[in-house]
Structures are given as structure tokens and as C-alpha cells.
Amino acid sequence: MDLQNETTPLLANPHQHYIEDESTESQAGVSEPSSQWRLLPDWSPTQWRVMIAGALLLLSVNFGNFIAQPPQLQIIEDIICRNYVQSINATSSTLSGGMVAEVDNICKSPAVQKELALVTGWKNTFDILPSVALALPFGILADKIGRRPVAIMALVSLMCSEIWCRVVCWFNLPVRLLWLGGVFQLPGGGNLVAVTMLMTIVADVFSAEERGTAIFRLTAMSFVAEIVGIPLGATMLKSNPWTPFMLGMLIMIIGSIFVLFMPETLNQVNATDGIQENSEDSDDISQLSPAKSGTVAQIVAAKAQEFISSSRFLWTSPRVLISIIAVFAGSLDESSVYLLIQYVSAKFHWTIGEASYLLSVRGCMTLVTLLIVLPIGSSFLTRFLHYDSITKDLSIARFAAISGVLGYLLISIASTTFSLLAGILFISFAVPFAWSVVSVATSFVPSQNQVATLYSAMTVSKSVGGVIAGPVFASLYGVGMQLGLEWSGLPFAVGSLIFFLALIPVVCIRAHARVPEGS
Structure with missing residues (x-):
């Protein structure tokens, strides 16, 4: 797996x-x-x-x-x-x-x-x-x-x-x-x-x-x-x-x-x-660790x-709720990647073995994004533009979402190998989206003791998105194939639309962190 x-x-x-x-x-x-x-x-x-x-x-x-x-x-x-x-x-x-x-x-x-x-x-x-x-x-x-x-x-x-x-x-x-x-x-x-x-x-x-x-x-x-x-x-x-x-x-x-x-x-x-471990870790352990008895x-x-009593802030804080929705939307497109081999094999008349090399190319591009592009971009935003951590993460999330929109759109309409590789490149730039949104949402949590609740909600949101996306994108691909080979990129077009919808709430978020308790 x-x-x-x-x-x-x-x-x-x-x-x-x-x-x-x-x-x-x-x-x-x-x-x-x-x-x-x-x-x-x-x-x-x-x-x-x-x-x-x-x-x-x-x-x-x-x-x-x-x-x-x-x-x-x-x-x-x-x-x-x-x-x-x-x-x-x-x-x-x-x-x-x-x-x-x-x-x-x-x-x-x-x-x-x-x-x-x-x-x-x-x-x-x-x-x-x-x-x-x-x-x-x-x-x-x-x-x-x-x-x-x-x-x-x-x-x-x-x-x-x-x-x-x-x-x-x-x-x-x-x-x-x-x-x-x-x-x-x-x-x-x-x-x-x-x-x-x-x-x-x-x-x-x-x-x-x-x-x-x-x-x-x-x-x-x-x-x-x-x-x-x-x-x-x-x-x-x-x-x-x-x-x-x-x-x-x-x-x-x-x-x-x-x-x-x-x-x-x-x-x-x-x-x-x-x-x-610092004292904050100890406080979290005492509050979050399940009892050894029972x-x-x-x-x-x-x-x-x-969880019910402590998760009210998830629905009452607009910025936290927007972040959860953004992670849900951003996770839906991931299942379209599983169709990449099948889509390319059918549309470009490649063998499955030949189309599989694209996933290796995507892995290389993703690794370069994480090891080179992301650190350089982060350094530029903080050192030269003097962004604080929240503004920096918001900027990265917005850039990643835009890259996702362009990447999946290019793949859906690709007619040449060059346009296909360009789409995969932009998809690799979209990888930091979920991580950046989660980092931003952490700054909006009312109390540090509620961070675990936020992350649980984020994980559930992303997992539900993955469960839904599998059959949905499979059905979209089937519909596209029935309409004609030129429509076989339909799930990737929908992936582009989903990233666009995820971009909207991220653009609406403003970089104002929580006020620490007791301040």
C-alpha cells in the first residue's frame, strides 16, 4: 500500500x-x-x-x-x-x-x-x-x-x-x-x-x-x-x-x-x-492521555x-472552519493522481509500463519541491519580504492552490508530452498546500490545549475527502471515456476546479494569530 x-x-x-x-x-x-x-x-x-x-x-x-x-x-x-x-x-x-x-x-x-x-x-x-x-x-x-x-x-x-x-x-x-x-x-x-x-x-x-x-x-x-x-x-x-x-x-x-x-x-x-519535554508538553499529556483504567x-x-465538549471552537471560529474546509477540498484532488497512469495510457496510447514512469517523474519533482523550492521560497518570504510565519504559510498555501489549479487543468487538456509534464510540475508545487493550511489554522486555535482537537478534525476532514474522492473520480473517468477520449481528462478538470474552490477560502483568511490565554 x-x-x-x-x-x-x-x-x-x-x-x-x-x-x-x-x-x-x-x-x-x-x-x-x-x-x-x-x-x-x-x-x-x-x-x-x-x-x-x-x-x-x-x-x-x-x-x-x-x-x-x-x-x-x-x-x-x-x-x-x-x-x-x-x-x-x-x-x-x-x-x-x-x-x-x-x-x-x-x-x-x-x-x-x-x-x-x-x-x-x-x-x-x-x-x-x-x-x-x-x-x-x-x-x-x-x-x-x-x-x-x-x-x-x-x-x-x-x-x-x-x-x-x-x-x-x-x-x-x-x-x-x-x-x-x-x-x-x-x-x-x-x-x-x-x-x-x-x-x-x-x-x-x-x-x-x-x-x-x-x-x-x-x-x-x-x-x-x-x-x-x-x-x-x-x-x-x-x-x-x-x-x-x-x-x-x-x-x-x-x-x-x-x-x-x-x-x-x-x-x-x-x-x-x-x-x-517542556511544561507545555506535560500539561497536554495530563489532559489528553487516556486513563489506564477502564x-x-x-x-x-x-x-x-x-471531543464534543472541547470541539465547539471548530464551528464557532470562522477562520478555523475555513481551514478545515480547505483541507477537505484539497484532499479530494489526490485521488485523481491514481488515475494518471490509466488516463495517460489510454489517451496517449502508451503502455501501462511507459505511463508508470510519470509517477517516478512526479516523485522527483515533489522531492525537489520539498528540499529546494519550498525552503528557498520560505527564506525569500521571511528574509526579504519580512513576512511573519502566518503570512508566510498563507502565501505558500495560496501559491500551492494556484499551482494545483494550473497543474490539473494542464493535465486534463494535455495533447502533448510537454504539456503533460508541465501539469505534473505544477502538481508538485501544490504538495505543500495541506501542510501550510494546517500550520495557519494552528495559529487561530483559542488555546494550545485544543491543538490536538484541531489536528484530529483536520485528519478526519482529509480522510473523508480521500474516501469520497476514490469512487467519485473513477465515475468521472468512466463518464469521460463514454463521452469520448478527448473527455477522458474530466477527473483532472474537476481536480482543478476543487483546488480553485479551496483557494477561495484561503484567500479570505487574514493573518491574525490567536491571543494567548491570560493576555
Whole structure:
């Protein structure tokens, strides 16, 4: 499963509310001078253990996932195409020959491509649902039995889901049975819970000042895996799609073993190891940590009641509400990216292997945006234009939204490779949108003790957007294919419109931070 786009913590962990905000600050403000430059970080042995094991875990699991993405799409398309050919009384041997232009045209026909988009779109949605629904219970469980056991259960459930996908394809079962893959994630929560536990472990052993940088370094492993894994999978696809498809699962299973090298950090919060939490952290822990006594059901009920009473500011503060809506709108376009390979393959008559290279190009552009463009832009806004942090983040969010509008519009109307690459470039510039909006919204929270509530709302908003977007964009692609190949970019046009709608509330936000309590 794709971990790179799901690194946002879902749980109301005592420390977790710092993660996304400080990740934004560390990325947007990485150019700010530090007191002392070091070749290697001055980490404790436990911190090094967490970072090395976490990096290897993310790198291997993501690499296995990305190397399997192109062949998975190819295999599903072949199955749908074979069934479609048989339904119109063609011989199955015609498809197995597979190289004649007539059969290739059938596989790229609106009927086949509509079903392919529908299957993959709903599959992504059903894969996300268990993590969204079970995030809070597994978060509470992690506070009772430990982070590592929950992470192990999540990874085991994720591997079971991947195995089910291979079973359906290998035995040529109805492809819509792929939607049941999410059922296998129920015992452990799946992808997002696994990532959340990893980020929680990082939050446990790093101070508030170091967490953002540590998490950003781990997140970079996902981009490295994407840049290397997708072109490798696309290259291996040319000989036999089943080789990279099975190899990807094997790499994911072996890579999951690295979770066993992660330390259990439940009892290390505010302990030694060179980590000194400030008094504000201690206040948050006392207010946000679930009680160690009582059943899980009682704790969930208490948490729900506490959330209702403490979340009133989400709806009464216009700027906070606008920020939540902006994150929701900005998350909808992400699902259109999953259609990029299928869209390019059909419109430009590329093979799925050739179209898959575009995701690697997108990963490279995104990495350049995060490591070079964003720090330089942030430094320019703060040092030369003398923007404060809120105005700077607002400016970055607005620029990112405009880039999203242009990027998805260019992709939707692309008729040449150049215009397609230009659209992908602008999409990479849109990556910081959600992070910047979250950082801005944090400044409008009435009390620091309510930051965790805000982040929970942001996470729910983004997750709901992702759940909705999968089938919606799949349906839009099917409608576009039925209208004609020139309309196949319809989901990307809608993605452009969504970014435009997200830009409107961000433009309306004014940079005035909260007044601290007691002032």
C-alpha cells in the first residue's frame, strides 16, 4: 500500500498533535539558521535505533508497494479485458496473443477502462476505510499495551490484504472481490495505523524541537522508494507483470520484519535518553492521555464526550472552519493522481509500463519541491519580504492552490508530452498546500490545549475527502471515456476546479494569530 501520502497521524496521541505542525515548520523554514551545524545528528542510541529501523521499514514497504503498482494495474486491466473479450464471443486465445492492435484497442475501450477505474477507485476507498474507522480504538489500545504490538498487528493485516489481492488475480476471480481487501485490515487497522504507530514512536523519543525534522527525514524514504520502485516495476513489467507483482509483496513482507527492531516507547515518554519535554508538553499529556483504567469501550465513550465538549471552537471560529474546509477540498484532488497512469495510457496510447514512469517523474519533482523550492521560497518570504510565519504559510498555501489549479487543468487538456509534464510540475508545487493550511489554522486555535482537537478534525476532514474522492473520480473517468477520449481528462478538470474552490477560502483568511490565554 502507498504509505507516502498517508503519513499524517490519525490518532489523538499525547504527543502526536505536534507532528504535522512542526513537520510543516521544519520543511517551510528549513533555511533558517541553526546554532550549530553537524554532519550527523546528535541523537541518543534509542533515537538512532528508531530512525534506522523506521527508515528501513518505510523504505522497504514502500519500495515493495511501488514496484508492484504498475504490474498490478496491468494485470487487473488484462483480467477485465479478457473477460470483456469473452463476453463479446471472442476467443480467450486472442487476448493471450495480446499483441495485435485490435485486442489492444479493446483493452483501451471505454467499457474496459470504465470498469478498471471503478475497480481501482473503490479498492482504494475500501482500503482506507478500516484505518479511518479504527484509528481511535487502536490509538487507545496502543496507550494500554504499547506502540509496537499495535504496529505489528497493523502490518500483519496489511500483508494479508496484499496477499488477498494476489489470490484474486492469480485465480482469475471476479476483480470486484479486490474490494474485500479492506476486510483483512480490520484486525490490525492496516496502512494508516501502522504509519501512525511509527510516527508515535518517533514522537515519544524526540523532543518537540526535533520531531518535525525527524519525521520529515522518514517521509523522504517514501519519495526515494517511489522514484526507484515505480520505474523498476515498469521495466520488469515488459517481460512478465507477475514477476514484479509477486516480488513487491515479498519485499513488503521481508521489510515488515524491521518493526521488530523498533523499541517499545510507551513507558519512555518524559524519561531519560536526553529528552526533556517542556511544561507545555506535560500539561497536554495530563489532559489528553487516556486513563489506564477502564475498558476500551468506556475510554472511547469518554473520549467522544470530551471531543464534543472541547470541539465547539471548530464551528464557532470562522477562520478555523475555513481551514478545515480547505483541507477537505484539497484532499479530494489526490485521488485523481491514481488515475494518471490509466488516463495517460489510454489517451496517449502508451503502455501501462511507459505511463508508470510519470509517477517516478512526479516523485522527483515533489522531492525537489520539498528540499529546494519550498525552503528557498520560505527564506525569500521571511528574509526579504519580512513576512511573519502566518503570512508566510498563507502565501505558500495560496501559491500551492494556484499551482494545483494550473497543474490539473494542464493535465486534463494535455495533447502533448510537454504539456503533460508541465501539469505534473505544477502538481508538485501544490504538495505543500495541506501542510501550510494546517500550520495557519494552528495559529487561530483559542488555546494550545485544543491543538490536538484541531489536528484530529483536520485528519478526519482529509480522510473523508480521500474516501469520497476514490469512487467519485473513477465515475468521472468512466463518464469521460463514454463521452469520448478527448473527455477522458474530466477527473483532472474537476481536480482543478476543487483546488480553485479551496483557494477561495484561503484567500479570505487574514493573518491574525490567536491571543494567548491570560493576555
